[in-house]
Amino acid sequence: MTELNQLKQDVMEIGRWVESHNWCPATSGNLSARIDDQRILITVSGNAKGALTEDDLMEVNSQGDPYNSDKRPSAETLLHALIYGHMPDAGYVIHTHSVYGTVFSRVIWSGDIRFNNYEMQKAFAGVTSHEQEIVVPVIPNSQNMVELAKDVDAYLRAGPVCPAFILAGHGIYSWGTTVADAKRHSEAMEFLMECEYKSCLLLK
Ligand SMILES: [Zn+2]
Numbered sequence: 625m626t627e628l629n630q631l632k633q634d635v636m637e638i639g640r641w642v643e644s645h646n647w648c649p650a651t652s653g654n655l656s657a658r659i660d661d662q663r664i665l666i667t668v669s670g671n672a673k674g675a676l677t678e679d680d681l682m683e684v685n686s687q688g689d690p691y692n693s694d695k696r697p698s699a700e701t702l703l704h705a706l707i708y709g710h711m712p713d714a715g716y717v718i719h720t721h722s723v724y725g726t727v728f729s730r731v732i733w734s735g736d737i738r739f740n741n742y743e744m745q746k747a748f749a750g751v752t753s754h755e756q757e758i759v760v761p762v763i764p765n766s767q768n769m770v771e772l773a774k775d776v777d778a779y780l781r782a783g784p785v786c787p788a789f790i791l792a793g794h795g796i797y798s799w800g801t802t803v804a805d806a807k808r809h810s811e812a813m814e815f816l817m818e819c820e821y822k823s824c825l826l827l828k
Pocket of ligand 1: 653719
């Protein structure tokens with residue numbers, strides 16, 4: 625199997641995985657993989673992530689523009705391109721519109737979410753202790769992708785420890801070097817957001 629074909633299989637497999645958790649309902653979210661420094665494989669706009677076919681995938685260049693394709697990329701393709709551009713180790717990006725990713729960022733609309741003293745923090749690559757605080761920004765959502773990209777670019781430029789960020793009332797972006805890394809980071813974020821949400825209910 626060529627590398628590109630393997631990447632297609634990987635993205636389709638991630639799609640079935642996010643669908644199994646209902647993290648990309650109603651055709652929301654986007655999934656992608658880095659082909660090389662110039663090209664990204666990404667889901668086209670508006671498809672059910674649990675039933676992706678090769679026809680639901682397209683190539684874009686490092687700016688997020690279609691590459692050898694007349695398909696329409698998702699509006700959020702630019703954010704995937706920014707992640708690959710700034711994070712040389714990123715091989716896969718998973719963007720979910722999950723319930724906890726959405727609800728909890730409606731409590732904290734902007735600023736940072738700080739995860740402390742969760743054993744799960746060690747799911748993030750390079751984190752070896754629950755005592756290492758994990759800071760994830762909640763970036764205000766916008767339909768103006770250029771404006772949104774400016775905020776995301778500033779966060780990525782600073783070299784974040786946590787391979788994730790949250791768009792307020794919208795969802796979670798996370799990434800990893802391998803499929804397993806990207807899934808583990810995505811799952812850890814979903815777990816931590818759910819824990820924080822439930823902690824808020826208990827502390828009320
Ligand atoms: Zn989205």
